[in-house]
Amino acid sequence: MNIGLIGYGKMGQSIERQAILRGHKKLFITNKTPSYKELKNSNIEMIIEFSSPKFAVSNIIICIENNIPIVSGTTGWDSYFFFIKNTCKKYNGSFIYSPNFSIGVNILFYINKNIAKIMYKSNLDYKVSIKEIHHKNKLDTPSGTAIALAKDIILENYCDNWGLVSLKEKKRYIYIYSKRIKNIIGTHSVLYESDIDSIEIKHIANNRTGFALGSVIAAEWLYKKFGFFSMKDVIKLNEMK
Template structure:
């Protein structure tokens, strides 16, 4: 595949290395936004977007309008997600957005949903989420933590939302920590007066996120429509 990398920080450089090792070619590298690049002049099969929140929507929709499908992992722009999906469909393009492309994290998401389903009737247990990331991460809580919280909310009608730090009794508290050299650790905890249940995912490097994004791009090539990492996992498990 010929890949456009939108966002060429540490994550973009890791994606470049993995993509080239898998036989793909990087034909465009952009630090933040693609405003000064003429996409129609380039032979691009797919774009992988790990840019910045302020540039993400414009990057993504510009690609759709130039018949370029997009795999996006940029967080902090999701107020415009539904508009992006609409523009994708209007231009008969393809789109995958995920808060986390690690294949392990997406298995973790499935475990989280199943555990939330099992725990929703056990009223003695409270639930909370902790996420730890490197100090350069701009948004808090992480998109992954928000996805975990939303999955729990879908299974538990007694909970009304999530809140960073100070949460009411009917909200899920999310504790966001920033520490040096931490790629990402997420913990979901259920606790009662008699015991505690934790499920934890610990990333060891950025390579897991980068590999998942490239695998998602390989899945999306030549497809149209809106997909998720669940579709990617289902395709992998099928094979």
């Protein structure tokens, strides 16, 4: 495929390496929202977007409106989620969004969701907390991955809300502990605690390769498909019972 990159920081450069290793051509790189003319004249077949919350929505919209498939890993624009989804439907667009393209993290999502489902259906009394640690240059706090983990627990009816303040006395509340440390790529853990025992699931990213490779795999999967998708569709987690 002819791939364009919006966002050329450390992640964008890692995506570029993975795309070339997998036989794709890099025709377009920018750190700003491209114009219609730039997109039209570039012969781009796919955009991979890792920019910033400030520009992500405009990047996504211009690609969808111009029928260019786009994969986005930028987080921090949750308030526009349904607007983007409706725009994709209106233009019969091709779009994949995931707060994390690491295959390992998406397996973590699946395990976490199923633990929450068991907890709710079995009426078990566990307190839930999430910890996420990243490098100091990460713009959003908490991470989109931590928010996604919390939302999955809430969707399974085991908790009602989440926050950044520890409220140990409040039931059905998820405390998200967020910290920024130099040279930490990304660590996420979910802890279910009771008086009897604790269950912890955890993912540690050793480098950016998993995120970059996952986004390229997602782009390959999206090619010539139409709709609004997530990484769960790409690795078929939505098909598992």
